[in-house]
Amino acid sequence: MTASIAWQRRRAAANRVWAQFRTDRGGLVGLAVLCVIVLLAVLAPLITNSSGLDVTQATGGILKPPGNGFLLGTDESGRSVLLLLLWGSRVSLLVGLAATLLSVGVGTIVGVLMAHFGGWTQAVLMRVTDFFLILPSLVLAAVLSTVLTPGIGSIIIAIGATAWPTTARLVRSQTLAVESRPYIERSWALGAGHLHVIGKHVLPAVAPLVFANTTLNVANSIITESTLSFLGLGDPNSPSWGEMLHNALQSGAVTARAWWYLLPPGVAIGVVVLAFMMCGRALEAVLNPRLRER
Template identity: 45%
Template structure:
């Protein structure tokens, strides 16, 4: 008697056949562990100022050197990971929640509700998100909460369109029609039928949203409209490298946060590629 491969096991097997994605998962787990256990791993207070130790190159006492006020760069890098990853995950979660609800409602109700929600999605996608987020942060004031809400609200149309497409393909199925005939409402249908069916493609979109949010957070913090000092993020750590003198003579100030942003965004994108290949029915 042969054992039939379940869809979940098949997806996991295909994901394991994507070596770059597997390595990216390991790397991202290490980044998360380093951020969670930043305090015991850092060895220094990330906000402790020591002007006598300012601009020291990497050494045994300061693995990645110190910045212009004597703060340990390695400690700030670890604590900054908490902020950057937190912003990325929270923004993606907000985008997925809003997109799933609006996309599911648009697909289930159809008619004017579908038209209004999809035109709203077109409006959000027609504006350059970075420019609008900069304007919003300038009006409301820079903060982590403002940044998460602004980034999340400009990413929901991607998930919304995915969920709407899945809903349109399912709403005429017999089991969905039977549920409607027994009095099931839109929210019940979303929870029991639509969301489970849309979960694979939405998970791919969510990983890409995390990568985009991390990059946007770094950009906004670099511009001074994101995480505010003394709190550290990978973006505002790069603000210390705005002069040619620093870039040439003190590379430890910008190399570590720059590499952290680049590798983390690449890892999340590679994981998204692996998930896309794993859940693609054509791979079966």
């Protein structure tokens, strides 16, 4: 009975969040754009032929402009730029989402531990967090991606291992605010343990802000992945938008004025990042009471 009441309250809260989110036109536009891009990325194996990614089976000319069956032209190997763009969306979105989940997970754990236990635990974790904050995240990610075995997994670990400190500080401040409330003191007085307080009270209270921060971190993760791939530190066997820009630069597409090779991946990165930012700002305004009052 208690579980049923809890689920009813959660559904009611989710309905309120959705009703408030719908009032933000920018958030709705961003959500619609993301739905279309995710749908195309998921359906790419069904609506396209992956054999066209193999340079040995390329049927187009070198850096040919749009036309003759190639809506966005061809690359330096004669492959369809549109095909690379669709399959690149899968890699870019996968890395962005996975790296964000990793960084948010680590940041949430560290932030909760710092605020909940305090003392020497907070002192040690704060020093570690500050150490990662002062380091240039892009440089550190580049070093990690170079040291680790090349691949998508290495890029995810490199980005996730450098992006968690901001989430940790956000969760720490929110956890301190939650644990200062009277019902937490009542839980301690009734004999609640650390796991009960964290699992039943702290995490549900900080989850909304963490979720809103996650959407914003995805945009940063996609930019970082694209930057690493553009610098030649990505997985050369997996097409991504950053890898397309890297190959375009290396193949002389700039001097050849092959705009159809340079513009699509750049625009795709900008559109996806903007869409995530719009959704994140809308969610932050809904879930953050101070912003909602404004």
